[in-house]
Amino acid sequence: MATVTEVPAGTRAAVGRRRPSRPAAPPPGAGPERDTRGKRTLYALGGTLAALVFLIPLVIAFVRAGQPGDVIVAAPDARFFDLSWVNFQAVVDQPEVWRGILNSAIVSISTAVLTAVLATLAGYGFAKFPFRGRAVLFGLVLVTLMVPFQAILTPLYLQMNVMGLTDSLFGLVLFYTTVNLPFGIFVMRNTFASVPAELEDSAHVDGAGTVRILVSVLRPLVIPGTATAALYAFLASWTEFLGALTFLTDSSLYTLPVSLVNLQQGAYGQVNFGLLAAGSVIAMIPCVILYVALQRYYVAGLASGSVKG
Amino acid sequence: MSTLTHPRRTGLALITPAVALVVVFVFVPLVVAVYISLTNFPLIGPYRFIGFDNYASVLTDPTFWDSLGYTLLYTAIVTLPILLLGYGLAVLVRSNRRGATLLRTIFFVPFVIGLTTLSFLMLLEAQPNSGMVNVVLRFLGITDGSTAWLVDGPLATGLLCVMVVWAASGLTMVLLMSGMQGIPREVYESAEMDGASWWQREMQITVPMLRRTIAMTVILSVIGSFLAFTQFYILTQGGPGSETTTIVMAIYRRAFVQLQLGAATAMSLVLVVITGLVTAAQFWLLRERS
Numbered sequence: 001m002a003t004v005t006e007v008p009a010g011t012r013a014a015v016g017r018r019r020p021s022r023p024a025a026p027p028p029g030a031g032p033e034r035d036t037r038g039k040r041t042l043y044a045l046g047g048t049l050a051a052l053v054f055l056i057p058l059v060i061a062f063v064r065a066g067q068p069g070d071v072i073v074a075a076p077d078a079r080f081f082d083l084s085w086v087n088f089q090a091v092v093d094q095p096e097v098w099r100g101i102l103n104s105a106i107v108s109i110s111t112a113v114l115t116a117v118l119a120t121l122a123g124y125g126f127a128k129f130p131f132r133g134r135a136v137l138f139g140l141v142l143v144t145l146m147v148p149f150q151a152i153l154t155p156l157y158l159q160m161n162v163m164g165l166t167d168s169l170f171g172l173v174l175f176y177t178t179v180n181l182p183f184g185i186f187v188m189r190n191t192f193a194s195v196p197a198e199l200e201d202s203a204h205v206d207g208a209g210t211v212r213i214l215v216s217v218l219r220p221l222v223i224p225g226t227a228t229a230a231l232y233a234f235l236a237s238w239t240e241f242l243g244a245l246t247f248l249t250d251s252s253l254y255t256l257p258v259s260l261v262n263l264q265q266g267a268y269g270q271v272n273f274g275l276l277a278a279g280s281v282i283a284m285i286p287c288v289i290l291y292v293a294l295q296r297y298y299v300a301g302l303a304s305g306s307v308k309g
Numbered sequence: 310m311s312t313l314t315h316p317r318r319t320g321l322a323l324i325t326p327a328v329a330l331v332v333v334f335v336f337v338p339l340v341v342a343v344y345i346s347l348t349n350f351p352l353i354g355p356y357r358f359i360g361f362d363n364y365a366s367v368l369t370d371p372t373f374w375d376s377l378g379y380t381l382l383y384t385a386i387v388t389l390p391i392l393l394l395g396y397g398l399a400v401l402v403r404s405n406r407r408g409a410t411l412l413r414t415i416f417f418v419p420f421v422i423g424l425t426t427l428s429f430l431m432l433l434e435a436q437p438n439s440g441m442v443n444v445v446l447r448f449l450g451i452t453d454g455s456t457a458w459l460v461d462g463p464l465a466t467g468l469l470c471v472m473v474v475w476a477a478s479g480l481t482m483v484l485l486m487s488g489m490q491g492i493p494r495e496v497y498e499s500a501e502m503d504g505a506s507w508w509q510r511e512m513q514i515t516v517p518m519l520r521r522t523i524a525m526t527v528i529l530s531v532i533g534s535f536l537a538f539t540q541f542y543i544l545t546q547g548g549p550g551s552e553t554t555t556i557v558m559a560i561y562r563r564a565f566v567q568l569q570l571g572a573a574t575a576m577s578l579v580l581v582v583i584t585g586l587v588t589a590a591q592f593w594l595l596r597e598r599s
Binding site: 035040043046050053054055057058064072073119121122130132134137140141144147148149151152174175181182185235239260264273276279288295298302 | 316317318319323326327330331334335336338339341342401402406411414415416425426436438444454475487538539542543565570574577578580588
């Protein structure tokens with residue numbers, strides 16, 4: 001689900017990036033804080049406490065992934081911190097979870113690439129080309145931001161079935177791409193709209209065609225927008241659950257969350273909680289790494305006027 | 310922007326693949342859904358037109374109303390805590406104090422990890438005796454640590470709500486923080502000179518000026534809660550019985566367990582209308598104050 005919203009102007013640069021600190025003149029728009037000693041203490045205390053509340057569960061997850069299955073379901077004892085790689089070895093050895101990881105990687109990377117390419121092309125078209133029906137078609141794309149796919153699941157399933165796209169990773173990629181496209185197009189249209197027209201005009205005078213202009217002149221300017229679209233698409237599809245559960249019935253095509261839920265429900269024999277913990281941590285790691293590394297693009301996406309939730 | 314440097318046909322060609330996907334996978338199903346909802350569509354075999362029978366049976370079906378009621382209850386429980394926690398975190402990290410950037414990242418990480426993965430992890434920690442939820446509660450002397458959270462409707466709902474509030478407040482935080490940073494400092498300085506306390510400044514300046522942002526974050530979280538499925542499917546499978554069955558899960562079961570696609574599609578369309586109304590309310594709210 002995604003929704004178009006407005007974020008007050010002038011806030012984009014402020015989010016998530018450290019600005020040069022100038023203690024003498026605090027930057028404008030930093031809230032009602034006037035630092036006193038008491039407030040600084042309160043901040044340090046509250047910040048530390050809140051950080052622990054948010055971090056400890058994630059640390060526990062990593063500890064669990066290092067515990068054998070029987071320790072995970074036993075009351076904590078001396079073995080609690082006897083950590084090993086045995087669960088990760090089991091992930092590699094057990095075809096179900098390993099295949100789930102590969103399938104999830106294939107699907108989410110393909111979705112990210114396809115979304116980025118299609119959104120970039122469409123964003124360019126919508127921002128710079130004065131064809132008839134442009135406003136209507138762009139409106140059509142924006143309206144889809146308001147139709148949650150959860151609500152059209154059954155007709156969508158029937159249609160994908162008729163088109164031979166169920167039980168197909170390619171079908172799942174097309175589905176995820178469609179879900180992520182409206183937001184991507186919105187971001188890319190804004191990105192292209194902010195590129196000065198003179199740039200293209202001079203390239204055109206030099207005899208460059210549309211593709212040449214896009215690839216060699218505009219690319220460096222719009223890469224941040226493309227990265228935003230790709231990042232959102234990857235994060236949305238890497239552990240997407242309802243669509244994968246609905247559209248895939250062949251167990252060799254299961255993505256990671258679907259294979260984990262089958263593991264949990266005992267489809268592969270006795271439930272191995274160690275495998276479940278390791279699988280969950282493996283599901284978690286790419287999200288955290290990508291988010292921390294590409295935070296700038298993530299926040300740019302939030303601030304560019306749209307929100308994926 | 311001239312048609313010489315930007316031929317119309319090229320523009321159409323550029324947008325066609327993306328628009329085609331959106332039409333094929335969103336608009337066509339939406340239209341087909343209306344037709345299917347008027348038939349007794351099974352997964353296989355012949356079907357026939359039955360008018361509004363599906364809607365009649367859905368609207369008189371207690372499991373539909375139960376799931377709708379449960380979804381509303383769940384939404385009602387989590388919405389305010391997400392807003393309050395998100396607001397509190399935003400207050401904590403909105404200035405450029407040392408470590409604020411790091412804290413922003415930390416508070417947002419659960420949202421990025423997503424409820425699918427968090428639900429699997431919660432499954433381990435909700436186990437009686439061994440799970441951290443119980444270990445901590447026993448350590449604090451609140452319970453004896455043997456609570457079986459996931460097989461009791463109200464307990465499971467409570468645990469799920471805590472997890473969702475923890476995971477989702479980061480998004481509210483980021484959105485509110487952007488809004489707060491956009492409020493000019495001078496506004497606060499003059500209020501401070503008038504002797505307004507911190508609480509007064511917060512309630513009389515920040516909250517009114519952020520009304521639109523707050524409305525937007527609330528609507529985002531309401532829609533998200535209304536479409537909840539994954540965390541319930543993984544943690545309770547909608548049980549015990551159908552006590553924790555949300556509306557999306559009820560649709561999923563109707564369609565893919567009971568194989569009544571016509572009725573399931575009718576339920577879907579009811580959901581499309583409800584979420585459409587919430588979204589329309591969102592635009593109305595945002596427009597009114599602009």
